[in-house]
Ligand SMILES: Nc1ncnc2c1ncn2[C@@H]1O[C@H](COP(=O)(O)OP(=O)(O)O)[C@@H](O)[C@H]1O
């Protein structure tokens with residue numbers, strides 16, 4: 001992990017978030033503080049370090065206003081392991097459904113993935129060099145018994161004692177060059193590869209065992225199987241990939257990787273719990289039924305948020321310092337409908353604002369990954385240029401806003417449906433009737449023409465937009 005990124009100041013973190021998310025200043029500031037606080041905690045020298053708990057955040061806002069996006073971007077900025085779960089997916093222990101601990105296992109999976117990428121990068125060059133030698137050995141087998149020849153036979157034959165070796169070496173270098181130029185990529189060679197593990201093991205204990213014991217069992221079984229080698233005929237380009245993967249896994253210390261991944265998840269992990277309002281029971285209503293199980297899920301969630309040890313196939317992870325960000329619309333229930341213990345674990349409450357028409361205009365234009373830019377890139381891939389006039393974008397924003405009001409408010413997600421409806425015909429016509437090097441200009445009139453009848457017809461827009 002590059003330390004430069006990890007040491008971003010709160011202002012810098014907000015500036016990074018601003019590149020992707022419009023508005024929501026309050027939420028950005030709070031996640032920035034939470035992120036910086038973990039770096040601060042790591043720098044605390046005294047025993048109090050252990051007692052500093054994360055500033056878990058509760059984001060309150062309707063759908064499509066940027067809650068998930070903020071959390072996801074935050075994790076990217078921090079290069080932190082991140083996982084997103086929907087609280088409503090969980091059910092109480094003992095019932096059918098996902099157990100709450102699985103979110104922690106997912107987090108560790110993500111962490112392993114991140115660490116593995118870093119480690120791959122570290123050994124990539126070394127591995128590539130080794131693979132090159134392996135392929136060269138196959139193409140030009142090294143001269144055998146060179147020493148023996150040199151002392152006896154060669155002298156007897158009055159030849160240059162090292163000519164064989166030298167010749168071999170020269171050919172090898174010539175081939176090395178060709179190999180590096182990619183000239184030999186299509187040529188086939190035969191390589192020895194590890195036979196893939198027999199299929200079917202994964203089926204055992206389907207749902208009857210937790211992931212950790214499953215993995216243990218799998219390791220045990222594959223450990224008992226003799227490592228079979230298999231010959232495969234591949235092009236050099238393919239063989240290079242296969243061999244590289246094998247070589248990389250040889251060079252990576254897996255135990256070290258596991259440990260690092262656990263530590264990374266413990267100290268930098270972020271778990272995003274969406275739809276937490278769905279597991280809050282409305283106060284005063286004591287009818288039992290679903291409310292009981294909702295509270296049960298909250299009770300199951302509590303130890304994980306408070307800090308507990310969870311066994312994963314990579315080792316035991318402690319969740320004390322994992323950052324939890326929960327989100328919900330809270331239209332029906334209120335944060336105070338959550339059990340007090342859980343409320344207490346989310347001390348920071350941020351409300352996300354409803355997006356305005358003006359926000360929509362900006363969302364269409366400004367973010368690094370703005371929708372207009374995404375579609376431009378898609379058309380660009382076919383050498384067609386796509387342009388929007390300024391008032392066309394404003395009109396799109398206006399209509400999206402209107403539809404949200406009239407049909408259902410789905411926030412900025414509406415921009416996706418409106419945009420795809422606007423551009424669908426063009427997407428279909430490229431490149432058949434709209435050929436490469438053409439230009440498409442989206443104007444105000446065009447937006448109206450294509451969308452306004454839909455907007456006026458409520459029944460129609462309900463289905464189409
Ligand atoms: N404030 C915003 N700025 C930029 N894009 C946004 C904003 N709010 C939502 N979006 C876009 O709308 C979509 C849904 O946003 P998301 O964060 O998933 O919403 P939710 O609040 O329901 O979690 C995403 O494509 C996201 O990029």
Ligand SMILES: [Mg+2]
Nearest residue numbers: 064067068274
């Ligand atoms: Mg969301």
